[in-house]
Amino acid sequence: VTKIFVKLYKEGKIYRNYSIVNWDPDAGTTISNEEIIYKKYNGKLYYIKYKIEGEKKFLTVATTRPETILADTAICINPKDKRYFNLKKKKVINPLCSKLIPIIEDDYVDMNFGTGCLKITPAHDLNDKLIADRHNLSVINIFDDRAFINNNGFNFCGKDRFQARKEIIELLKKEKKIVKIDKYIYNIGISERTKSIIEPKLSLQWFVKIKDFITPTINYINNKNINLYPKKIKNIFNHWLSNS
Secondary structure: OHHHHHHHHHOOOEEEEEEEEEEEOOOOEEEOHHHEEEEEEEEEEEEEEEEEOOOOOEEEEEEOOHHHHHHOOEEEEOOOOHHHHHHOOOEEEOOOOOOEEEEEEOOOOOOOOOOOEEEEOOOOOHHHHHHHHHHOOOOOOOEOOOOEEOHHHHHHOOOEHHHHHHHHHHHHHHOOOEEEEEEEEEEEEEEOOOOOEOEEEEEEEEEEOOHHHHHHHHHHHHOOOOOOOOOOHHHHHHHHHHOO
């Protein structure tokens, strides 16, 4: 195994990079998509004020996860959204600290969700990470392996993620930075192993450039150099490879 691994690495077919994984805080490990059970969750959508730099005005951003605000590295708007044309290339102030974060544009943003403004937390959301990669944004991780707030969380360091959420909401209410709170139903991932809520986590992982192996593998199977059992799995396997 080691010999083949080194060979593929030298050939550039295996590489290492940071990627968002499904992290089980109770098990202390990454789990596969197949080990996640998705359930409807009666949550809340928090509308939070981000002060625009150099102005008295605020930009309102909707989020289900206020505990990740300190990991924000940008606010994203859709370039076609006429409501925010005047905000292009401006910055806002993180409502939990004095840090300035840029307002960027990306077609991914759904103009009809919330206020049409999306907070970007690359270390804790897959889509945010993809946006961050496209715009060369910094990445801030605020959770440790137990899903407790780490040193990047300032006064919330050492708090469980859900306790931190409660305390952050209370603080934002006190400072009058919450516009409103709506009831909101969305899916959450539950670990099949521990029943813990999955935490998207940025982790250093090994990857295989699978496209280099698709055609040779299909040829081996079709030429019966590789036999699959039961035989009915052949079509499923070929379909899976062809759509990888």
